[in-house]
Amino acid sequence: MSPAPRHRGRFAPSPTGPLHFGSLVAALGSWMIARRAGGDWLVRIEDLDPPREVPGAAERQLQVLHAFGMAPDGPVLHQSTRGARYEQALRRLLESGDAFECRCSRSELEAVGGIHRHCIGRDNTRPAAVRLRLPDGGLGFDDALQGRFVQDLGREVGDVVLRRADGFWAYQLAVVVDDADQGITCVVRGADLLDSTPRQIYLQQRLGLPTPDYMHLPLVLDATGQKLGKSLQALPVDANDPWPALAAAWGFLGQERGALARRGTTAEALQHALQHFDPQRLPRTRGHAVSAIVEGG
Known part of the structure; x- marks a missing residue:
């Protein structure tokens, strides 16, 4: 072993x-x-x-x-x-079909409840964001302090932005790539990020990256x-x-x-x-x- x-x-x-x-x-x-x-x-x-x-x-x-x-x-x-490293990860997700371009505006999404499940953008000239395709169904993990936490990614979160329409990288992609590249084995952070963890674990799975332990203070x-x-x-x-x-x-x-x-x-x-x-x-x-x-x- x-x-x-x-x-x-x-x-x-x-x-x-x-x-x-x-x-x-x-x-x-x-x-x-x-x-x-x-x-x-x-x-x-x-x-x-x-x-x-x-x-x-x-x-x-x-x-x-x-x-x-x-x-x-x-x-x-x-x-x-770290832009080149994020670009590499994003390219892999696009090639596998796990990520896709999206031209939905914030107001368009707010009109349907704010959760992205499919593209409804009407302006094809709008700069595109790139989103991670999240499935319906629960994904859970055992937090060292908060206990078991389960979230239905599709219904509660919706497809997550990985690169914004303005070209800036989104936190969800960067944190997953950086934790893996730095060999982080235990993430200790505030409980305001507890509900971000299932989507990050799913992204780790799609990129073939290890999942660290988590403790949310x-x-x-x-x-x-x-x-x-x-x-x-x-x-x-x-x-x-x-x-x-x-x-x-x-x-x-x-x-x-x-x-x-x-x-x-x-x-x-x-x-x-x-x-x-x-x-x-x-x-x-x-x-x-x-x-x-x-x-x-």
């Missing part, structure tokens, strides 16, 4: 602004899981949407990670440099149970004074407060806390309130 592959995790922020508290929780959770397994932790910048990117945001996000004691094991991968909610707005998410993350946000993120993940002590550098503190990190204490919900933690309650 072949030995199990070395654990490889990753954190993949989008450079659309400062690293907010929800992203810090995902970074810390993925770092702890990877380090506890004795594996590697990588960082990937998801810079696929230039109109939404903030100049310098990626560099500042990396600086924040370093200030919080989390340095990646290897070069940072930028998705903006709870979303950061306010005291009323609503997802925190970006301003509140960004509020506690300060590279010049990382300790309050780091302690809040540690507490949000359900860990013992005293295990993360303010001693030495943040990197040294995380190494000490790692000895006490217990995945069984992670909140097994899709959302978890943070207000009391941030306020010290």
Whole structure:
């Protein structure tokens, strides 16, 4: 029997602004899981949407990670440099019939419920997107934290965009190709991406790529149970004074407060806390309130 592959995790922020508290929780959770397994932790910048990117945001996000004691094991991968690899995967899908060109507009799809099951576009001169053909029927997986999750791809999702009509690559294709090329064995990320996972697994299957393990951490909610707005998410993350946000993120993940002590550098503190990190204490919900933690309650 072949030995199990070395654990490889990753954190993949989008450079659309400062690293907010929800992203810090995902970074810390993925770092702890990877380090506890004795594996590697990588960082990937998801810079696929230039109109939404903030100049310098990626560099500042990396600086924040370093200030919080989390340095990646290897070069940072930028998705903006990966177009040739995505093109190769897309060509394979087109040749197999798993992908197709689509000229449906957003308004045309909204008129039929917003889920693409067949093309209804009337303007043949409109630039074409490329979609993945998704079948009807359930596809499920066992999430390490959220448990069994099953989704009917055709009825609940519809045919997924792989390359947008404006020529930009879609997240769903890029994340699948990059996870495979980087040898990622365990994806730890926020629960807002839980329902994207079945379509990504299906795409992995059509491309003949391995499926990693998945763990979806709870979303950061306010005291009323609503997802925190970006301003509140960004509020506690300060590279010049990382300790309050780091302690809040540690507490949000359900860990013992005293295990993360303010001693030495943040990197040294995380190494000490790692000895006490217990995945069984992670909140097994899709959302978890943070207000009391941030306020010290």
